[in-house]
Amino acid sequence: MKSPDPAQPSLPDVARLRPRQQMAMECALCARPLGGSGRVLGEVRHRGLLFRLWVCLRDCHR
Numbered sequence: 001m002k003s004p005d006p007a008q009p010s011l012p013d014v015a016r017l018r019p020r021q022q023m024a025m026e027c028a029l030c031a032r033p034l035g036g037s038g039r040v041l042g043e044v045r046h047r048g049l050l051f052r053l054w055v056c057l058r059d060c061h062r
């Protein structure tokens with residue numbers, strides 16, 4: 001059992017996101033188009049690349 005790193009908010013698995021979510025065109029959590037607004041959820045490293053994940057400006061993960 002691994003406990004989550006408290007410094008790191010739980011981020012979605014980049015490998016499972018759609019390309020548009022990886023490219024910050026859609027919310028990383030709910031896949032709604034961001035349309036120029038949004039906020040950074042966090043950065044994750046995937047296959048040697050750093051992805052900055054964006055989510056809706058207002059909380060959407062529910």
Ligand SMILES: [Zn+2]
Pocket residue numbers: 027028029030031032055056060061
């Ligand atoms: Zn969202």
